[in-house]
């Protein structure tokens with residue numbers, strides 16, 4: 292598989308405490324990859340470093356064969372987007388949904404365009420004049436997702452985006468990700484505690500523990516088969 296994101300040797304400390312230890316991960320073009328691990332294992336920190344929102348001590352990040360630094364991060368954002376769990380925090384509360392969605396495009400679009408795009412995330416055009424606080428959690432996360440995919444990124448990093456939603460809405464969002472992956476070959480790095488969601492969605496998964504990648508596995512016909520005992524326990528607990 293041709294690599295889209297290639298992350299090598301990421302280490303990070305906060306106030307003398309090392310939270311990431313020589314992390315290597317990669318995501319292929321059009322691939323859906325999971326990143327799981329217990330709370331505090333360093334998943335979000337890794338995602339922020341990839342997006343140049345945090346500085347790592349040493350890191351080599353290549354996206355589409357180009358080394359990414361703070362200086363050229365804007366070109367990364369044209370092809371790689373991140374969405375977080377808390378969709379509300381991503382929005383300006385005094386903007387309507389139309390204003391929120393128009394911002395990354397930097398130009399007005401027709402009602403017909405919005406209808407087509409909103410249908411992709413199963414929202415109606417009525418929502419365009421609403422403010423974020425008038426939406427449900429699931430609707431907010433759909434707007435967040437649509438905002439990220441409007442620029443047709445090659446990679447979408449999802450950091451716990453379904454954790455606060457109920458099961459049915461979680462499933463709808465995940466099915467939406469699968470269709471976006473199929474229709475646009477959009478690669479996804481899916482960071483989650485939710486191993487059921489990861490098992491359903493992802494083709495390959497990395498398991499993280501205390502700032503280290505302890506296992507990596509491709510999905511086979513029986514799901515994921517890990518060699519590391521921590522990874523085995525983690526996924527075994529899900530089945531029980």
Ligand SMILES: Nc1ncnc2c1ncn2[C@@H]1O[C@H](COP(=O)(O)OP(=O)(O)OP(=O)(O)O)[C@@H](O)[C@H]1O
Pocket residue numbers: 305306310328329330331332333334335336337484
């Ligand atoms: N800005 C910060 N300053 C100091 N320590 C931090 C900071 N951000 C994260 N940490 C620490 O780094 C470690 C990794 O945190 P991180 O949020 O990356 O973990 P995580 O795996 O994403 O956790 P969760 O699943 O709960 O979101 C934790 O010990 C956390 O307390």
